[in-house]
Amino acid sequence: MLFSNDSIPVTILSGSLGAGKTTTLNHILSNEQDLNAAVVVNDMGEVNVDTDFIEHESELTQNDEEIIELSNGCICCRLRGDMLEKVGRLAEQRDFEYLLVESSGISEPIPVAQTFTRGFEDAEFDPTGVYALDTMVSVVDAHSFWQGFDSGQALTDDSIDPQGNRVPEEALMDQIEFCDVLLLNKCDLVPEKELEEMEIVLKALQPRAKIVRTEHGAVDPKNILNTGRFDFDEASQSAGWLRELQHGHHHDEDGEGHGHHHEGTAAEHGVTSFVFRADRPFHPERIARLFTDIPDEIVRAKGFFWSAGREDVAMGLDKAGQSVRAGPKGGWIATLSKADRERYFEARPGIKEDWDEQWGDRGIQLVFIGREFDQEPLVERLNDCLLTDAEMDEDWNEYPDPFSPDEQRELALADN
Numbered sequence: 001m002l003f004s005n006d007s008i009p010v011t012i013l014s015g016s017l018g019a020g021k022t023t024t025l026n027h028i029l030s031n032e033q034d035l036n037a038a039v040v041v042n043d044m045g046e047v048n049v050d051t052d053f054i055e056h057e058s059e060l061t062q063n064d065e066e067i068i069e070l071s072n073g074c075i076c077c078r079l080r081g082d083m084l085e086k087v088g089r090l091a092e093q094r095d096f097e098y099l100l101v102e103s104s105g106i107s108e109p110i111p112v113a114q115t116f117t118r119g120f121e122d123a124e125f126d127p128t129g130v131y132a133l134d135t136m137v138s139v140v141d142a143h144s145f146w147q148g149f150d151s152g153q154a155l156t157d158d159s160i161d162p163q164g165n166r167v168p169e170e171a172l173m174d175q176i177e178f179c180d181v182l183l184l185n186k187c188d189l190v191p192e193k194e195l196e197e198m199e200i201v202l203k204a205l206q207p208r209a210k211i212v213r214t215e216h217g218a219v220d221p222k223n224i225l226n227t228g229r230f231d232f233d234e235a236s237q238s239a240g241w242l243r244e245l246q247h248g249h250h251h252d253e254d255g256e257g258h259g260h261h262h263e264g265t266a267a268e269h270g271v272t273s274f275v276f277r278a279d280r281p282f283h284p285e286r287i288a289r290l291f292t293d294i295p296d297e298i299v300r301a302k303g304f305f306w307s308a309g310r311e312d313v314a315m316g317l318d319k320a321g322q323s324v325r326a327g328p329k330g331g332w333i334a335t336l337s338k339a340d341r342e343r344y345f346e347a348r349p350g351i352k353e354d355w356d357e358q359w360g361d362r363g364i365q366l367v368f369i370g371r372e373f374d375q376e377p378l379v380e381r382l383n384d385c386l387l388t389d390a391e392m393d394e395d396w397n398e399y400p401d402p403f404s405p406d407e408q409r410e411l412a413l414a415d416n
Ligand SMILES: Nc1nc2c(ncn2[C@@H]2O[C@H](COP(=O)(O)OP(=O)(O)OP(=O)(O)O)[C@@H](O)[C@H]2O)c(=O)[nH]1
Pocket: 015, 016, 017, 018, 019, 020, 021, 022, 023, 024, 050, 104, 105, 185, 186, 187, 188, 189, 214, 215, 216, 217
């Protein structure tokens, strides 16, 4: 039965395994008696613990929430179509006012959000106009926050990731970097000083999100329902590393011989971030070795680099916790055709500033975000990975190249 033509607001909860998503959802459902919500719960496991839990909550059954369970797959990939089909059917009945989605611990938030904002090619149901994504919430487990960046899980562990290409810390980083509200849950288990430090790290990783501390998921519904905070473009541009790269893009040269320099933001409670820039390439072997041995205190590193001998591609670095990926990521403007290059420049005035006569835009921009780490030794090591003046004259194609030829891949970790 249709009782409104307005679109139905949607709140999506992400967060790693056991962070407190279900607890938060239950808190909302049992405390908001007037909330007429439908719920989608995605569980990766064979046994859908969450659905059982929610269904057996007596208050909830009294509330008559519609609960849809999607298991044995992830709503960010395999089950995208299934989810749309189910929420499409729900929308036909239209006897609820709000949709709550609990994604699985390893879901990537961007495709889940896109499923609601753009639909999905294989699905008949078009959610645009029917549903309106209102808030992306990420629940972060304060108690295991640091371990969250140090899962030590092998990439090929099928029980973690059926596609074999993601690790929990990458999922955690995605969830932190793409959200509107961060719930720092399990605050009862962590001393105040540590909470403050986590908040600062979270702010560095994701400056746009509202951070709310919770215990047992007890969040004021105002913080996650009908907030109107979601904005796809803003959310995609809000990661701390990206802001760090954009901020200071036109910083002056520091006058050092190789033209490389770095800037850092002021350390607050030991949390620092800095950008390493250079306009000459890294030696592939030296930098690969360094990437597998970045200090544990660096929770996030991301950016692009020029690896000698790979003048045709911009290489990407993506470190989330212990997981480090590197390899070909994109192209240089310098490798575009002349016409395309001119078009690119026209669309982005100012970009030409860093243009080099010989090498164009080839260069290095890497952001490092970490806590309690000493920046200078790392900068020194990065500098040592740049080609020396003598090496600049060598044949770079002679260098052994440990990176994958065609994609960013996990680098084998050094023994540490
Ligand atoms: N001490 C404490 N325990 C909590 C808190 N929040 C949740 N828990 C407990 O942590 C466990 C996991 O909570 P869930 O809500 O099931 O976590 P989840 O994110 O839904 O987990 P998955 O769906 O398995 O990914 C449960 O035993 C909760 O009771 C909290 O703030 N403090």
